[in-house]
Structure formats: C-alpha cells, structure tokens
Amino acid sequence: MSTDRHPVRIAVDTMGGDHAPSELVQGALLAAQEGGVQLLLVGEPAALQKELAGQDLSRWPVRVVPSEGVIREDEPPTVALRQKPRASVFVAAQLVKMGQADAFVSMGSTGAAMASAVFSLGLLEGVERPTVGGAFLGLAPTTVILDLGTNVDCRPAQLLSFGVIGTVMAQTFANIANPRVALLSVGAEESKGNRQVKETHELFRASSLNFVGNVEGHDLLENRADVVICDGFVGNVIMKLCEGLGAAISRKVAEQLGGRLPRQVVDELAGEIYQLTNLVEYNGGGPLLGVKGVAIVGHGRSRAPAVKNAINLARRAVESGFVPLLQKRLLALQRASSAS
Amino acid sequence: MSTDRHPVRIAVDTMGGDHAPSELVQGALLAAQEGGVQLLLVGEPAALQKELAGQDLSRWPVRVVPSEGVIREDEPPTVALRQKPRASVFVAAQLVKMGQADAFVSMGSTGAAMASAVFSLGLLEGVERPTVGGAFLGLAPTTVILDLGTNVDCRPAQLLSFGVIGTVMAQTFANIANPRVALLSVGAEESKGNRQVKETHELFRASSLNFVGNVEGHDLLENRADVVICDGFVGNVIMKLCEGLGAAISRKVAEQLGGRLPRQVVDELAGEIYQLTNLVEYNGGGPLLGVKGVAIVGHGRSRAPAVKNAINLARRAVESGFVPLLQKRLLALQRASSAS
Numbered sequence: 001m002s003t004d005r006h007p008v009r010i011a012v013d014t015m016g017g018d019h020a021p022s023e024l025v026q027g028a029l030l031a032a033q034e035g036g037v038q039l040l041l042v043g044e045p046a047a048l049q050k051e052l053a054g055q056d057l058s059r060w061p062v063r064v065v066p067s068e069g070v071i072r073e074d075e076p077p078t079v080a081l082r083q084k085p086r087a088s089v090f091v092a093a094q095l096v097k098m099g100q101a102d103a104f105v106s107m108g109s110t111g112a113a114m115a116s117a118v119f120s121l122g123l124l125e126g127v128e129r130p131t132v133g134g135a136f137l138g139l140a141p142t143t144v145i146l147d148l149g150t151n152v153d154c155r156p157a158q159l160l161s162f163g164v165i166g167t168v169m170a171q172t173f174a175n176i177a178n179p180r181v182a183l184l185s186v187g188a189e190e191s192k193g194n195r196q197v198k199e200t201h202e203l204f205r206a207s208s209l210n211f212v213g214n215v216e217g218h219d220l221l222e223n224r225a226d227v228v229i230c231d232g233f234v235g236n237v238i239m240k241l242c243e244g245l246g247a248a249i250s251r252k253v254a255e256q257l258g259g260r261l262p263r264q265v266v267d268e269l270a271g272e273i274y275q276l277t278n279l280v281e282y283n284g285g286g287p288l289l290g291v292k293g294v295a296i297v298g299h300g301r302s303r304a305p306a307v308k309n310a311i312n313l314a315r316r317a318v319e320s321g322f323v324p325l326l327q328k329r330l331l332a333l334q335r336a337s338s339a340s
Numbered sequence: 341m342s343t344d345r346h347p348v349r350i351a352v353d354t355m356g357g358d359h360a361p362s363e364l365v366q367g368a369l370l371a372a373q374e375g376g377v378q379l380l381l382v383g384e385p386a387a388l389q390k391e392l393a394g395q396d397l398s399r400w401p402v403r404v405v406p407s408e409g410v411i412r413e414d415e416p417p418t419v420a421l422r423q424k425p426r427a428s429v430f431v432a433a434q435l436v437k438m439g440q441a442d443a444f445v446s447m448g449s450t451g452a453a454m455a456s457a458v459f460s461l462g463l464l465e466g467v468e469r470p471t472v473g474g475a476f477l478g479l480a481p482t483t484v485i486l487d488l489g490t491n492v493d494c495r496p497a498q499l500l501s502f503g504v505i506g507t508v509m510a511q512t513f514a515n516i517a518n519p520r521v522a523l524l525s526v527g528a529e530e531s532k533g534n535r536q537v538k539e540t541h542e543l544f545r546a547s548s549l550n551f552v553g554n555v556e557g558h559d560l561l562e563n564r565a566d567v568v569i570c571d572g573f574v575g576n577v578i579m580k581l582c583e584g585l586g587a588a589i590s591r592k593v594a595e596q597l598g599g600r601l602p603r604q605v606v607d608e609l610a611g612e613i614y615q616l617t618n619l620v621e622y623n624g625g626g627p628l629l630g631v632k633g634v635a636i637v638g639h640g641r642s643r644a645p646a647v648k649n650a651i652n653l654a655r656r657a658v659e660s661g662f663v664p665l666l667q668k669r670l671l672a673l674q675r676a677s678s679a680s
Contacts, residue, residue, distance in 0.1 A: 152526060193492065197573075218583055221585060238557060240557030241558060252616070253609070
C-alpha cells in the first residue's frame with residue numbers, strides 16, 4: 001500500500017447537495033484536520049473563497065479546483081453534462097480520470113455523479129450499469145443492501161453480480177470474512193417470491209456465494225444475512241420508507257416525552273431513533289459500485305459530519321484496494337458463468 | 341339494510357392462528373358482548389368445550405359448529421383442503437356459501453382462507469385472483485395499501501383493478517368520498533419507476549380514478565394519498581419491514597428509557613410505537629378482496645382484542661354492502677376498458 005508514503009487524494013464536489021457549498025467545505029476541513037487525505041475542493045471560486053475566508057489554508061492539505069455550474073437533481077444527467085461541461089461533479093470525476101485524484105465524493109444528483117463516473121472512469125468488466133448499495137439501517141449497521149435505486153429493472157444475472165459486489169463490500173468495509181448472502185423475498189421458503197426472485201434463487205444456489213436463501217422484510221432487522229439483494233425498485237422504496245418511518249417515530253417519541261424528561265434526554269433519544277433509520281444520511285453515502293475507480297455518492301441532505309464520513313469512506317476504499325478486488329471477483333464470476 | 345332487523349351472522353375459524361383456539365374464542369365472546377352479531381364458532385368440539393367451560397352460552401348469541409383438522413401455514417392450501425375437507429377454515433367458508441353465515445373470519449393460513457373462499461364463494465366478475473390490502477401503518481391509519489402479498493407478479497390491468505378496489509375500501513371503511521389514488525414508485529415524476537410502474541402509470545392516468553401520481557416510500561407517512569397501489573411482492577416486503585422496524589425501535593426505546601421513567605409510562609410508549617407499526621396485528625385483519633362474499637383474513641399473531649376487531653370489520657363490510665358495491669365498480673371498470 002502506498003498510503004504510508006502519501007495521503008489519499010480526494011476530489012470533493014462542493015457544489016452538490018442541499019447544503020452546498022458550506023457544509024461540504026466544512027466537512028472537507030474536518031476530514032483534512034484528521035489527516036491522511038489531501039483534498040481538492042471543486043467548486044465556483046467566488047463561493048469557495050467566501051466559505052474559506054478566515055481559514056489558514058496553508059495549515060491544511062486542501063486546495064481549490066475551479067468549476068462552473070452545478071447539475072440539479074431534476075435535470076437529465078447526460079443532457080446536463082453536455083450543457084455544463086465544467087459542472088463541479090464532472091470536474092471532480094475528471095480529476096480522478098487524469099490521475100490527479102484517487103477518488104471523488106459528491107452529495108449532488110446521483111444520476112449526474114453516475115453519468116460523470118461512467119463517462120470519466122468507465123465500467124468494470126462484467127458490469128452493465130453501476131449500482132449503489134450499502135447499509136441503510138442503523139439497527140443493522142453492517143447489513144449491505146443493494147441495489148438501492150440505480151437499477152429498477154434487473155435480470156437474474158445482474159442480481160447475481162450484485163451478490164458478488166455485496167460480498168466484496170461486506171468483506172472490505174465490515175471485515176466479514178465469508179458474508180452470508182440472501183435474496184429479499186416474501187417468504188423464507190425457496191418456493192416463495194415473484195418470478196424474478198424464483199429465477200434468481202436458482203442462480204444464487206448454483207454460485208460460489210455463501211447463499212443462505214430468502215429473507216423477508218422483518219429479517220433485515222434480525223441479522224439473518226450480511227448482504228441482502230433486491231432490485232433497485234424494491235431497495236429504493238424500502239430505504240425511503242425506513243427513513244420516513246424513523247423520522248415519524250422520532251417526532252412521535254419527542255412529542256410523547258416532552259415535559260416528562262429533560263429536553264436534552266428527549267432530544268438525544270429522538271436523535272438516536274432518527275439516526276438508526278437514516279444511516280445513509282449519517283454515513284454520508286456509499287461507493288458507486290461497478291465503476292473503474294472510487295466514487296462516493298452521498299445523501300443530498302448531508303451535513304459536515306456526514307461529508308467527513310464520506311471522505312473517510314473514499315479513503316478506506318482507495319487504501320483497501322476495493323476496486324481491483326471487485327474487478328477480480330467479477331471476472332471470476334464471469335468465468336464461472338461461461339464454464340457452466 | 342336488513343341489519344336493523346337481525347344481527348350479522350359471522351362464522352369464526354377458531355382453530356387458525358398462533359393463539360388458537362383460546363384467543364379466538366375470547367375475541368368472539370368480546371364481540372358477542374358488544375352485540376349486533378351472531379357468532380358461529382367453528383372448531384373441534386372438545387377443544388371448544390374446554391375454552392367455553394364456565395361460560396353461560398345462553399346469554400350470548402354464540403353457537404359451536406364442529407370441524408375436524410386445521411390447515412397450517414406451511415401446507416399447500418389446495419392439497420390440504422382435499423386431504424382435510426372438514427378443516428375449520430373450509431367449514432367456515434361453507435357456512436357463508438350455504439347462507440348460514442353472512443361472513444367468515446380466519447386468523448389461520450392466508451392461503452387456506454383464500455382457497456376456501458374462492459372455492460366456496462367464487463370470484464367477483466373482473467377479478468382473476470383475490471387480493472389483500474388495507475392500512476398497515478398506525479402512523480397513516482387510513483391509507484389503504486394493496487396488494488400486501490397475495491399477487492406477487494402483477495400486470496398493469498390487474499394493478500388498475502386494485503386501484504378500483506382500494507378506492508371502494510377507502511370509501512367504505514374510512515369514509516373518504518373521493519380517495520386519492522397513487523402508485524408506489526422511486527420518484528414522484530411520471531418518468532420514474534420500473535417498467536411495470538411506468539406502464540401502469542399511463543393506465544391510471546387514463547382511468548376514472550382520482551389518480552394523484554407516484555408516491556415514494558417516505559410519502560406513506562405523509563398522507564399524500566388515501567390508496568397506494570403496488571404489487572404484492574413490494575407490499576409484503578414493506579409491511580413486514582415496517583412491523584420488524586417498529587418492534588425493534590419499540591424495544592430500543594424501552595431499553596433507553598428503562599429506569600428513567602416509571603415502568604408503566606415506558607411500557608405505554610413502547611406499546612404505542614409497536615402498535616403504530618403493527619396495525620394489522622392490532623386491527624386483526626382485512627377483507628379478502630375480490631371474492632363474492634365477506635371473508636376477513638387476519639394476522640396469525642392476533643389476540644382476543646384483534647379478533648374482536650376483525651369480527652367488527654366483517655360486520656361493517658356486510659352492513660355497508662361492500663361486496664355488491666365493489667362488484668358494481670369492477671363492472672364499470674370493465675365496461676370502460678372495453679369501450680376504450
């Protein structure tokens with residue numbers, strides 16, 4: 001590993017996200033203070049100058065890389081990238097392409113980050129489209145769930161590749177040696193599920209994955225598997241539902257306890273419930289899986305601590321050799337599939 | 341309505357469910373005490389005699405109808421029904437068929453209840469398979485969600501019929517005059533969704549339903565629609581996930597507050613969180629939709645109060661003329677579809 005010698009260089013898209021640029025810049029400075037990284041803050045110079053006013057930049061390994069324009073959530077990514085070729089997320093991805101950064105982080109439009117990554121870095125062999133996944137429940141903080149929304153229609157072979165990707169994720173980021181992989185379904189029995197899951201079940205069973213069968217919705221809370229595979233439609237619906245449900249219960253608990261316990265105790269408990277169900281917002285994001293490079297895409301609502309966490313995740317992905325390992329496993333899957 | 345003259349006659353499958361027969365019998369007695377119903381307790385005579393020992397049955401409008409055997413959750417329903425033609429759930433359904441009961445209620449295997457209902461009562465015109473739906477979130481207690489697991493692979497036309505069924509449910513059981521109908525998806529925009537949802541979106545838009553577009557997972561908590569349509573795979577996963585998540589948060593809150601507040605206050609709050617996320621267990625169940633008669637299928641975990649609630653729901657469905665109204669609307673949908 002080269003990281004003993006020089007810090008990991010990370011490009012941060014400071015213009016993307018609900019709280020850009022200020023929380024992005026603050027998060028980057030938090031990460032810089034912790035050390036081990038060198039940060040390229042990509043953004044509009046005037047806006048960044050304002051955010052950085054009063055900071056002694058010579059003290060931190062941080063420098064500004066100018067960009068122009070930002071791609072919003074509601075813009076079709078590929079069209080927007082053509083219209084704004086200097087947009088912050090694209091400049092950040094290009095820094096990785098040109099070898100000036102080892103990874104990039106964006107809290108802006110996931111579509112734009114994905115398009116920028118695919119265009120700039122390309123896809124790993126054996127991957128058709130990138131995927132996004134990871135733990136989203138603090139109540140099951142090491143359970144990797146994917147896809148979380150990037151691939152809403154999936155063929156069984158694609159779901160199998162998610163099984164491989166999830167396995168490498170759990171090994172790399174949760175230090176689980178032989179992760180248990182499951183399919184999300186409506187019953188534990190092999191015969192339960194929709195057409196897609198039933199077909200996929202066979203493929204998983206025949207694979208070299210540590211496949212433990214189907215799990216149901218409530219099993220996500222019960223540590224039945226380390227990796228849970230579903231299509232991006234189901235994954236996105238359940239992630240958003242958990243976030244909304246946790247937020248609603250958190251408000252309810254705060255209401256019910258208000259006046260009965262000191263304000264601080266109530267706020268802590270309500271905050272904990274929120275965090276247990278809104279892990280992505282807390283973690284800051286997850287790797288964009290299947291691209292030839294490290295790209296961390298984050299929650300638009302991320303604030304400085306989450307941005308710092310996302311930067312640390314990028315660092316960890318680079319240091320652990322996550323992308324080369326993933327490529328190796330995907331190639332092995334391809335060989336196994338063509339041999340059978 | 342005939343109900344001013346005689347009580348609604350409801351057959352209760354006392355042998356189905358995790359706590360059968362005792363909680364089933366207790367729940368039936370609770371309902372009998374409230375009045376307005378006449379109950380046929382279907383079950384094994386010896387078991388029921390034991391449960392009813394000490395009760396003065398002449399005081400309550402309750403009588404026993406003997407059955408033999410019970411169909412378990414893990415038995416293939418149609419095979420089991422052939423092997424056990426006197427099973428409690430089937431006898432209960434047959435009582436409705438023969439005109440001796442106006443409705444039946446079962447907390448046993450949903451598959452067995454469905455097979456018994458379809459075989460005994462038949463399907464409404466315009467329905468291919470029955471569906472199960474209703475509110476499952478106490479945080480959104482009037483939002484009808486369907487399908488919740490009976491139809492895991494759905495064509496767009498089938499989802500449209502669910503829209504009609506959900507509309508009649510919201511009108512009948514939640515007194516909403518013109519229910520807002522939505523499709524569950526991964527984004528509010530028309531362009532967001534998997535292939536199934538995109539195709540279905542067009543059909544909903546062209547229909548006479550009060551279609552308000554797509555909603556996302558978190559919108560289920562925010563009263564964006566009165567009826568939310570999804571296939572039974574997604575519906576079942578999200579219902580079980582909410583139940584599991586609510587139970588886990590409830591335990592967490594109880595742990596955190598233990599010792600800080602009186603035991604009773606903690607138990608109440610934990611109980612409330614559980615109930616807000618496990619509404620089906622509390623309500624006792626929902627109507628089996630699309631069969632030519634009133635059949636209430638309930639949660640296996642139901643205890644006496646939930647059984648009582650399910651019996652009351654059956655009574656309400658009979659008194660409101662839910663099934664004839666549903667048939668009328670489904671026929672109108674068929675006419676509109678064939679005219680277009």
